[in-house]
Amino acid sequence: MKIPPCKPVFDKDMEKAAINALRNEFFVLGESVFKFEEEFAKYCNTDYAVAVSSGTAALHLSLIALGIKNGDKILTTPMSFIATSNAVIHANATPVFSDIDETWNIDPKKIMMKEGVKCIIPVHLYGRPCNMDEILETAEKNKIFVIEDACQAHGAEYKNRKAGSIGGIGCFSFYSTKNMTVCGDGGMVTTNDKNVAEIIRKLRDCGRKSSYEHDVIGYTARLNTVNAAIGIEQLKKLDGWIKKRRENAEFYRRLLSNIEEITLPVPEKDIKSVYHLFVIRAKRRDELKEFLKKNEIFCGIHYQIPIHLQPIYRELYKYKGGEFPESEKHAEECLSLPMFPDLKKDEIEYVCDGIKEFYG
Ligand SMILES: Cc1ncc(COP(=O)(O)O)c(C=O)c1O
Structure with a gap:
């Protein structure tokens, strides 16, 4: 008996959706992207979802949208995939770490508020939500942001609330081995903050204000249409x-x-x-x-x-x-x-x- 560590699914429905999108939609920012965003926001119970090119991009653009800048510190766990804190460095900030507890997630009791910390990124490691009440309490007390790294936690729940809807922003990855994938790289940002959603929409699309006008320095960090079409089918399952x-x-x-x-x-x-x-x-x-x-x-x-x-x-x-x-x-x-x-x-x-x- 040969048993692999994981087994991504690509079935007939996904194949059909992919071909259909490739034949009938724009390859970039086609209608499947917006449909996927709508469905994902509904699934997470958030007002907005913005599709991006990866979980790393979701974290990176979220930090920029919150106004994180050079010299700011971002607190997170050292027990995560390296992308969590790489995104902090991409945003020109400095990652500072806090140790885990017996759940293997960040220990809310050990979080020490260093000067300059502007945001906490709790990671719902292995799909298990962090103890969010205590984390939110600390964040509120210190007036700092919370970005949930829900890259491994699509559909996980904390006190009947979906991962990605608890802090101000949730970040997801659709990398091939995740519980749901877009059969390639992909990510999503979830939020109830209209302003954050709008900034991330702009940042993912070269900072575009209108077709030919750019008013911020943006990135090429869009989710391809074909991947979004597959994502819609994956989400149903x-x-x-x-x-x-x-x-x-x-x-x-x-x-x-x-x-x-x-x-x-x-x-x-x-x-x-x-x-x-x-x-x-x-x-x-x-x-x-x-x-x-x-x-x-x-x-x-x-x-x-x-x-x-x-x-x-x-x-x-x-x-x-x-x-x-x-x-x-x-x-x-x-x-x-x-x-x-x-x-x-x-x-x-x-x-x-x-x-x-x-x-x-
Ligand atoms: C906890 C965590 N954060 C961030 C990421 C980055 O996601 P991506 O690989 O889509 O950039 C991943 C996954 O790879 C992850 O598991």
Whole structure:
């Protein structure tokens, strides 16, 4: 039995929508882009959604739209994909980090408000929403913005509110491995702020005020029409896929609950994860990963190096290790087990049997 870590879906409906868009619409900013935005905003319960070229662009343009400038500090987690804090640097600001808690998301209690911090970017890691109440409270007290990095959390819920609708701005990625993809790169910004939506629309389209007039320095960061057309079809199936992911996660939890060497994700309270990844913490992680690989079970590591210890961050900001011990420990032990909607019960059993065999 060969089990991949994830399995993106491209079905007949998506193929048909893609061909239809290519044949009948403008390749760039065709009507599917606006339809996708409308559907996505409805799905997230926000007033606006603006489609962009990637999750990184969504974060970058959001920071610019909020007026973040040279010298500002943006607070986020070191346990995320590097793009979260790269976007901060693209916006000429400085990322500052705060460690994670037992949920593996940023620990709201550890957030220290340094001078110059203008915004917090909580990341709903692996599809699990952060503890937003405490984060919003801190932000309000300090009069700073909150941008949710919901790049892994399409459809996740925090106290019955959709990820991306809780802070002032939500940012999504539709990269190929995400819970929903546009079969290429793509992203979305969600917000209830009309002004922010309008600025991002302009920024993504070369700063265009009208056809031939540009009043800000913008970017080429649009979502292609064909990708938007696929996105519309993916969105229709998202809730069904999420349901299956949750069932798979429950089955993993049941089968793995008595293994001493393993830590499972902490139980959910007030939140509904969408299990973009099913991550465990495992003793002798690298050996276990190799053992599973020999049995054709392919796992991932998210993330092997916390952002602050990436070579370029060590160079730029002089991190040496030891600054964020919880994130560093997580990086040593985390293992992403195969997770996708179509994962079968016997495949999950096979993965769990492999883990049990490894630990004897
Ligand atoms: C948490 C997180 N933030 C940001 C990004 C950046 O998204 P993209 O790859 O679409 O630029 C990703 C995904 O790749 C991500 O997982």
